[in-house]
Structures are given as structure tokens and as C-alpha cells.
Amino acid sequence: MGEPHEDSHLNGDSKKPKLSSFITEPQLREEFAHHQPLVARINNGSFGSCPASIIAAQRRWQLKFLQQPDDFFFNHLQSRILHSRTLIKHLINADDVDEVSIVDNATTAAAIVLQHVGWAFAEGRFQKGDVVVMLHCAFQAVKKSIEAYVTRAGGSVIVVQLPFPLSSAEEIVVAFKKGLARGKANGRKVRLAIIDHITSMPCVVIPVRELVRICREEGVDQVFVDAAHAIGSVHVDVKDIGADFYVSNLHKWFFCPPSVAFLHCRKSPTIPDLHHPVVSHEYGNGLAIESAWIGTRDYSSQLVVPEVLDFIDRFEGGIEGIRKRNHDAVVQMAEMLAKAWGTNLGSPPDMCPSMAMVGLPASLGISSDTDASKLRTHLRDHFGVEVPLHYQAPKENEVEAENGDRDSLITGYARISHQVYNTVDDYLKFRDAINQLVQDMFTCNMLLQQ
Amino acid sequence: MFLSRSLHKPFSATTSSYLSSMASHHLHHHHQNGDTTHSPPSKKLKPTPITPSELLAEFSHHHPSTARINNGSFGSCPASIIAAQRRYQLQYLQQPDDFYFNRLKPSILKTRSIIKDLINADHVDEISVVDNATTAAAIVLQHITWSFFESKFNKGDTAVMLHYAYGAVKKSVQAYVTRAGGEVIEVKLPFPLKSNDEIITEFKKALEKAKSNGRKIRLAVIDHVTSMPCVVIPVKELVKICRDEGVDRIFVDAAHAIGCTEVDMQDIGADFYTSNLHKWFFCPPSVAFLYCRKTDKVADLHHPVVSHEYGNGLAVESAWIGTRDYSAQLVLPEVMDFLSRFEGGIDGIRKRNHERVVEMGDMLAEAWGTHLGSPPEMCASLAMVGMPACLGISSDSDALKLRTHLREYFGVEVPIYYRAPNDGEFNPITGYARISHQVYNTTEDYYKFRDAVNKLVNDAFTCALLSD
Numbered sequence: 001m002g003e004p005h006e007d008s009h010l011n012g013d014s015k016k017p018k019l020s021s022f023i024t025e026p027q028l029r030e031e032f033a034h035h036q037p038l039v040a041r042i043n044n045g046s047f048g049s050c051p052a053s054i055i056a057a058q059r060r061w062q063l064k065f066l067q068q069p070d071d072f073f074f075n076h077l078q079s080r081i082l083h084s085r086t087l088i089k090h091l092i093n094a095d096d097v098d099e100v101s102i103v104d105n106a107t108t109a110a111a112i113v114l115q116h117v118g119w120a121f122a123e124g125r126f127q128k129g130d131v132v133v134m135l136h137c138a139f140q141a142v143k144k145s146i147e148a149y150v151t152r153a154g155g156s157v158i159v160v161q162l163p164f165p166l167s168s169a170e171e172i173v174v175a176f177k178k179g180l181a182r183g184k185a186n187g188r189k190v191r192l193a194i195i196d197h198i199t200s201m202p203c204v205v206i207p208v209r210e211l212v213r214i215c216r217e218e219g220v221d222q223v224f225v226d227a228a229h230a231i232g233s234v235h236v237d238v239k240d241i242g243a244d245f246y247v248s249n250l251h252k253w254f255f256c257p258p259s260v261a262f263l264h265c266r267k268s269p270t271i272p273d274l275h276h277p278v279v280s281h282e283y284g285n286g287l288a289i290e291s292a293w294i295g296t297r298d299y300s301s302q303l304v305v306p307e308v309l310d311f312i313d314r315f316e317g318g319i320e321g322i323r324k325r326n327h328d329a330v331v332q333m334a335e336m337l338a339k340a341w342g343t344n345l346g347s348p349p350d351m352c353p354s355m356a357m358v359g360l361p362a363s364l365g366i367s368s369d370t371d372a373s374k375l376r377t378h379l380r381d382h383f384g385v386e387v388p389l390h391y392q393a394p395k396e397n398e399v400e401a402e403n404g405d406r407d408s409l410i411t412g413y414a415r416i417s418h419q420v421y422n423t424v425d426d427y428l429k430f431r432d433a434i435n436q437l438v439q440d441m442f443t444c445n446m447l448l449q450q
Numbered sequence: 451m452f453l454s455r456s457l458h459k460p461f462s463a464t465t466s467s468y469l470s471s472m473a474s475h476h477l478h479h480h481h482q483n484g485d486t487t488h489s490p491p492s493k494k495l496k497p498t499p500i501t502p503s504e505l506l507a508e509f510s511h512h513h514p515s516t517a518r519i520n521n522g523s524f525g526s527c528p529a530s531i532i533a534a535q536r537r538y539q540l541q542y543l544q545q546p547d548d549f550y551f552n553r554l555k556p557s558i559l560k561t562r563s564i565i566k567d568l569i570n571a572d573h574v575d576e577i578s579v580v581d582n583a584t585t586a587a588a589i590v591l592q593h594i595t596w597s598f599f600e601s602k603f604n605k606g607d608t609a610v611m612l613h614y615a616y617g618a619v620k621k622s623v624q625a626y627v628t629r630a631g632g633e634v635i636e637v638k639l640p641f642p643l644k645s646n647d648e649i650i651t652e653f654k655k656a657l658e659k660a661k662s663n664g665r666k667i668r669l670a671v672i673d674h675v676t677s678m679p680c681v682v683i684p685v686k687e688l689v690k691i692c693r694d695e696g697v698d699r700i701f702v703d704a705a706h707a708i709g710c711t712e713v714d715m716q717d718i719g720a721d722f723y724t725s726n727l728h729k730w731f732f733c734p735p736s737v738a739f740l741y742c743r744k745t746d747k748v749a750d751l752h753h754p755v756v757s758h759e760y761g762n763g764l765a766v767e768s769a770w771i772g773t774r775d776y777s778a779q780l781v782l783p784e785v786m787d788f789l790s791r792f793e794g795g796i797d798g799i800r801k802r803n804h805e806r807v808v809e810m811g812d813m814l815a816e817a818w819g820t821h822l823g824s825p826p827e828m829c830a831s832l833a834m835v836g837m838p839a840c841l842g843i844s845s846d847s848d849a850l851k852l853r854t855h856l857r858e859y860f861g862v863e864v865p866i867y868y869r870a871p872n873d874g875e876f877n878p879i880t881g882y883a884r885i886s887h888q889v890y891n892t893t894e895d896y897y898k899f900r901d902a903v904n905k906l907v908n909d910a911f912t913c914a915l916l917s918d
């Protein structure tokens with residue numbers, strides 16, 4: 001099998017002269033024609049999206065396995081996974097392909113890193129009470145993983161509260177320094193800091209490079225960056241960020257089918273080997289090799305990275321161009337919505353990736369996580385709008401809204417996404433749905449229990 | 451006036467989820483009645499028996515010039531099931547949020563209910579769906595690690611497993627038991643074998659050793675059908691012996707079992723039992739079940755990939771381990787339909803596969819002047835056939851190289867097992883081919899293999915001739 005993608009992508013040059021023209025509007029629509037037509041799909045952040053040509057490529061790999069699985073296993077699988085890892089290494093500016101493992105998703109990567117912490121407690125490298133630091137808005141699955149592997153093993157967990165809404169990245173730096181100081185109080189050792197690159201809910205871009213630097217200065221043993229959203233929506237340079245472990249999902253913003261993620265582990269003489277928790281024949285041969293065979297399963301989503309790079313090349317500016325246009329569009333749409341509803345964005349535009357948090361009108365009466373969830377369902381079922389909602393509890397001495405009325409306190413934010421398939425109509429549909437609800441004097445307590 | 455979710459559904463995505471949930475209610479109801487033919491009354495036509503040409507079409511994606519006599523390694527999946535899987539994949543891609551919130555969990559529950567009835571488990575809570583037996587092993591063994599670490603077990607407590615345990619499981623035992631301070635005792639099994647008694651004797655010896663010096667046997671890992679060399683193990687008897695000898699817990703690794711031997715949880719009586727549905731049960735790659743017997747002594751098992759459902763029970767944890775493609779886990783209903791098109795359903799398929807593989811094994815052994823590695827009653831849908839001694843298979847590496855040679859030069863796909871000879875054996879048979887038989891196989895597949903080996907023998911071929 002030829003390697004037609006190798007040269008162009010390994011040069012890391014996305015500005016090469018185009019031999020073919022860019023993707024046209026009708027071609028783009030066709031690539032996403034499988035998306036449910038009646039739905040304003042403004043939630044690329046949760047489950048991502050995959051163009052039709054990549055689905056077709058994935059099917060070809062699936063069929064190849066089904067045709068002659070033994071031949072596939074012995075002669076193709078390992079080399080194709082290595083190829084994907086090599087392409088990713090270049091994408092993220094890693095030093096060595098050994099540092100790049102491919103796993104199902106960020107949730108799996110978290111289990112790998114945290115199980116390693118669990119063993120460290122079990123084997124006495126860490127002492128009972130040693131600390132793991134995490135952000136309060138860490139993804140729920142990661143919080144549970146910390147409970148399952150750190151708390152259960154005797155570690156202490158320090159939760160760093162981040163403010164929201166925010167006006168600057170500096171607020172995060174200040175909050176993180178405070179949290180880290182608390183972690184180190186009474187001479188405790190901070191063994192691991194888990195930092196999101198882009199938080200999920202509420203969604204903001206975290207200044208990870210600075211936070212990693214602060215961790216190093218403060219003697220934190222290891223830093224794990226959960227960057228589930230990052231690749232394809234912000235610039236990812238793992239050397240520049242400098243973390244020990246860095247994970248991002250390729251099926252969210254990088255057009256891969258569900259599901260595939262990379263876990264970058266910086267080569268270090270001091271960090272003992274990580275292991276994939278599903279142990280198979282390759283146990284002990286390094287995480288990347290272990291992860292490339294965890295029993296018989298469908299690895300096809302991990303094999304389409306070359307085809308995805310081809311797809312991205314059909315857009316002006318490649319992935320940087322897509323990123324920038326997504327960001328500009330989502331900010332523009334967010335501001336349009338905020339203006340229409342008389343609300344605000346939850347963070348300044350430069351802290352928004354390809355997603356933005358837009359305040360929802362206070363009159364909707366979102367007063368709990370349950371309310372947010374029910375309203376989201378209501379928007380899906382009755383207005384055909386798919387968008388996740390975040391409940392933000394007001395602070396004790398909350399600064400009042402601009403018009404000075406306590407009743408207009410914003411407690412709900414919508415996390416809108418923009419990906420290449422979105423159109424302005426998607427956001428107008430959302431605007432109108434909310435306006436309709438406000439006009440009808442809707443409040444969340446009118447919704448029945450789910 | 452705001453309507454509740456269940457009443458007014460103006461969008462097609464949610465309407466069809468209602469229809470499928472209605473259908474699943476009927477299906478679930480049927481399975482609770484113990485009816486595995488799966489059709490809601492008066493709604494579905496009786497399944498038509500599959501014709502030979504339809505069967506050919508179902509497996510027409512298989513590489514045409516390969517004699518594919520290795521169903522045991524990676525299994526197989528009919529075209530109609532692949533098509534069903536694609537439909538689920540597409541549903542997800544069309545509107546993933548709706549799929550996640552409204553369809554995924556009920557579909558997985560449906561799968562678990564079908565499996566519960568298939569394997570005669572008491573309660574659907576006992577059934578978790580995971581990727582494969584390798585994952586199930588990690589789940590059971592990680593639990594052992596925690597027991598050592600949390601001082602429920604003492605350093606030096608033992609785990610017993612068969613010498614022929616699957617390589618991945620051996621590594622998992624190393625990673626989770628040995629590393630945590632447990633000691634592992636292997637049951638040496640002879641091969642070739644003449645009867646179950648040989649296995650039972652060795653097993654009892656190993657338990658004695660594992661209990662010696664007052665140690666506690668915390669876990670026995672027993673294969674139902676070993677991989678290489680492949681024999682059916684008398685699990686029911688071995689489980690009983692374990693209970694008599696006070697073994698804490700018994701884990702049966704039955705990766706091959708479902709679709710190729712009888713699988714009855716009440717009858718076998720193990721604590722944990724796992725089998726792959728993509729090997730002999732026509733599911734796409736990959737899906738397996740892990741059965742965990744409900745007992746008073748709660749075994750707190752967790753999926754190692756921890757997500758939102760942590761603490762809600764293994765079955766619920768396993769049904770959401772982050773964003774991924776769960777479609778292989780959702781096609782059980784379609785597989786049951788497929789099976790019903792064969793006379794006798796899965797039992798009929800099983801019996802015919804067994805008869806054919808023994809017949810073909812005998813044919814090959816006679817053609818080569820060798821023998822089967824075990825009596826027919828210890829073969830499932832697979833058989834170990836001795837290869838002519840003159841081929842000079844003298845190591846695992848030789849066996850693998852010969853396998854590759856057979857694939858590349860003869861278009862025959864069959865795994866080969868190297869068996870070290872005993873002292874004093876004259877002209878020993880050191881290589882055994884593990885032939886499989888599944889519904890798509892024909893006699894020609896085995897003739898092709900027979901002729902390939904005959905040619906190698908005629909050409910005075912030996913493994914030493916193959917380069918590394």
C-alpha cells in the first residue's frame with residue numbers, strides 16, 4: 001500500500017501550493033448531509049462530527065478487517081497505527097513518536113494516568129495524604145476517575161475553584177495559585193495537577209502554559225493536561241505547554257469518527273511506565289504499543305488520520321484556517337445572541353475557542369442543574385435546537401446586573417459551538433426559540449420532571 | 451402551556467425513538483417469558499430458513515481465495531448484521547445527543563436482557579457488556595489488586611490458572627495479581643489429551659500446591675475452551691472442586707464458548723464468566739459479556755475506564771465509558787433473527803459445526819497419518835489436528851512462520867500450535883493445526899489445507915528452510 005500522504009503532512013506545511021481547489025459549498029453540505037436536517041446542531045463540543053468521506057474511509061478499513069482479519073492483524077494494523085501516531089506527533093510538535101499513544105478517548109487517558117497514581121500510592125512511592133489538585137469544573141468523568149484511583153488509594157484531592165463569568169485569564173492564574181498554595185499547606189506533597197486546556201462546562205480556554213510553569217515552580221511532581229476539546233480548536237504544541245501528560249480527542253474538533261484520542265507522555269527518566277488498564281499481549285512494551293492492541297476490537301477510527309489530513313487540506317489555511325473561522329463565527333454569533341436577549345458572554349472572546357458561553361435571559365428561571373438539563377431537553381424536543389446549558393449558581397454577594405435589578409441575574413449559559421457545517425440559521429433558530437419562551441413567560445419550573 | 455416530553459414530539463428523531471422503545475418493550479417482554487425466537491406476536495413474519503445462496507451472500511465479503519479455517523481467532527459477521535450495525539452507527543452520527551440521551555441505554559439494556567436469557571442467568575443486573583474477554587479479565591483482576599492493596603488479601607495469597615490460559619490473560623494476571631503481591635500457580639495440562647480425568651487430576655494437584663503452607667486461594671481462572679491448544683475443559687467439575695477446596699472466587703474465561711458450547715450459568719456455577727459474542731455468535735467486532743453472580747459477599751467490580759456512572763454497578767458503568775462507537779453492542783436483536791433462520795437456531799449451528807470439524811479433523815489426520823489432539827467430545831467447533839512430523843516444527847517461531855507460509859503461498863488461514871515433545875518420544879508430533887468450522891466453511895477449505903500440507907511433505911519441506 002502506498003503512502004501518498006506522508007510527504008506533505010510530515011513537512012508540517014499547510015501553506016503548500018494547492019493542486020486542487022478548496023472544498024465548495026455544495027461539497028461541504030454533502031459531507032455533512034447525514035446530519036439530522038431539522039436540528040440546529042450547535043453542540044459540536046459534546047460529540048464532535050465526522051464528514052461523509054471520512055466515514056467512507058473508515059468503512060473501507062472495517063471491511064478490510066472483515067475480509068481477512070488474520071492478514072489484517074499480522075500485516076496491516078500495527079503499521080497503520082504507527083502511521084497515525086507519526087502524523088499526530090507532527091501535529092502536536094512532540095519530540096518522539098514513542099511519546100504518542102492512541103486510545104479511545106480522554107476518559108480512557110485519564111484512567112491510564114490516574115491508575116498510575118493509584119499504583120504509586122499502593123507501592124509506597126506516594127504517601128497517604130499526598131495531594132492531587134484538580135479544577136472544580138473538571139469533567140465529571142475525570143472527577144469520578146480521581147475518586148476511583150486517588151481518593152480510594154489514600155490520596156487527598158484539592159479542588160481549585162475558578163471564577164465564572166470571567167473577564168480575563170489573569171483571574172484563573174490568581175485562583176490557581178491560591179488553590180495550589182492550599183494543596184501544599186502543612187508541607188504536603190502535590191503529586192499531580194490536573195488542568196483542563198479548555199474546560200467543558202462552563203467552557204473557557206485556560207492559560208495552560210502559565211499554569212504548568214507555576215506548577216513546576218511550586219514543585220508539583222507531574223502535570224496532566226486534559227485537553228479533550230483542544231486539537232482542532234486551539235493551537236496545540238505539547239513542547240511549548242510542557243506538561244507531563246496531555247490528552248485530546250480527535251473525534252471532537254478533528255473530524256475523526258468516534259472514537260479516537262491521543263495521549264502524549266513526555267519522555268522522562270523519573271516517571272515510571274504507564275500502562276493501559278486493559279492488559280494484553282504487549283504488556284510491558286510501552287504504553288503506545290500496549291494501547292495498539294487491547295484485544296480484538298474495531299480499531300478503524302484510529303486509522304483514518306491520513307484521510308482526515310487530506311480533508312482538512314481542502315480548507316483554506318488548513319486546520320488553522322478552520323479554527324480561526326470557527327472562533328470568529330462563534331464569537332460573532334454569541335454576540336448576536338447576547339444582544340438579542342439582553343445578556344452577555346461568560347468570558348472575553350480571546351478565552352473562547354470554537355465555543356462560547358452565552359448568558360440566557362434571567363426570566364427563564366434556571367435555578368439548578370436539573371433545570372438546565374430539562375430546558376435543554378425542551379429545546380431539543382420542541383424547537384429542534386441542540387445546545388447544552390450550564391447552570392451558574394449566583395455568588396452570595398453577587399454583583400447585580402447592569403440595570404441593577406436582582407431579578408435579572410443570569411444563572412444560565414448556553415455553550416454554543418461552531419464547526420464548518422454550521423450556518424447562521426442555526427443560531428437564529430436558537431435566538432428565536434429563546435425569544436419565544438421569554439415572550440410566553442416560560443420558566444423552568446413549568447417543565448415536568450424528567 | 452408546556453407539554454411534557456412524552457406527549458408531543460414534533461421532530462422525527464424523537465418520534466422514531468418512541469417506536470423503537472415500543473418495539474423493545476415487546477422484545478423485552480418476550481425474553482422474560484423465556485422465548486428466544488424474539489418476535490412480538492402477530493407483528494413479525496416467521497423467519498424464513500436461510501438458503502445456501504443467501505448464506506453465500508451473507509459471507510461474500512470474506513476474501514474469496516482464502517481457505518478461512520480460523521473462525522476461532524477473530525470470528526465472523528454476516529453481511530446483514532454489518533448492515534444493522536451501520537444503521538446504528540448512522541443514527542448516532544445523525545444526532546448524537548439524541549442517541550446518547552434517548553436510545554443508547556435502552557438498547558444496551560435490551561442486549562443485556564437477551565444475553566441473560568441466552569446464558570440462563572438469574573438477573574439482568576448480573577450481565578455487563580464489555581469490548582472483549584481481555585477487558586473482562588482486566589475488570590476481574592483489577593478487583594484482586596484492590597483486595598491486596600486494601601488488605602482484604604494477604605501478601606502471598608494465591609491465584610490458580612491453567613498453563614494454557616490465554617497469553618493476554620496471563621499478562622493481566624502478572625499486571626494485577628503478581629504485581630500486587632499475589633502468587634500465581636499454573637495448572638500443567640498434558641497435550642495431547644485422552645479424557646477429562648487428566649485435566650481434573652492436574653487441577654487438583656495445583657490446588658493442593660496453592661493451598662500449601664496455609665495460603666488462601668483467592669481466585670481460580672479457568673478456561674471453558676482453551677485457545678492453544680484448543681480443548682473443552684470440564685468447567686462444571688472444576689468449579690465444584692474449587693468450591694470443595696474453599697477457593698474464594700472462580701473466574702471462567704470462556705472467550706470462545708457462546709455459540710460453540712453450551713453456556714448455562716446455573717449449571718456451571720462460577721462467580722465470573724466472560725465470553726466474546728464476536729467469535730461464534732455472529733456479532734461485529736467487538737462485544738462480550740461479563741457475568742457476575744449475585745451473592746451475599748458483594749464483589750465490588752469496576753470498569754477500569756471510569757466515567758460518570760462510577761459506583762452505579764458494573765453493568766451501568768460499562769454502558770458508558772466515554773464517547774465511542776457502541777454499535778457492536780446493539781445488534782443482538784438482529785443476530786437473534788439471523789440465528790432463527792437456521793434449523794435448530796444456535797444449538798443446531800453448534801452441533802453441525804462440531805460434527806463437521808470432527809469429520810474434517812479425522813479426514814486430515816487420516817490423509818497425513820497423524821491424529822487429533824483430543825477425543826471428539828473434548829472438541830467444540832474447533833479441533834487440533836496433528837501435522838506430519840517431517841515438517842520439523844520445533845519451536846513457537848517455527849509454528850508462526852509455517853502459518854505465514856501457508857497463508858502467503860497456499861491461501862490457507864489456520865493457526866498452528868507448537869507442542870514440545872516429551873523425553874523419549876519417537877518421531878513426535880510437535881505441531882497441531884487448530885481448524886475451525888463455522889457456517890460459511892465448505893469441505894473445499896479443508897481439502898485445500900490437506901493438499902497444501904501434502905505438497906510440503908512431498909517437497910521434503912522443513913521449517914528450517916523458512917527464513918526469519
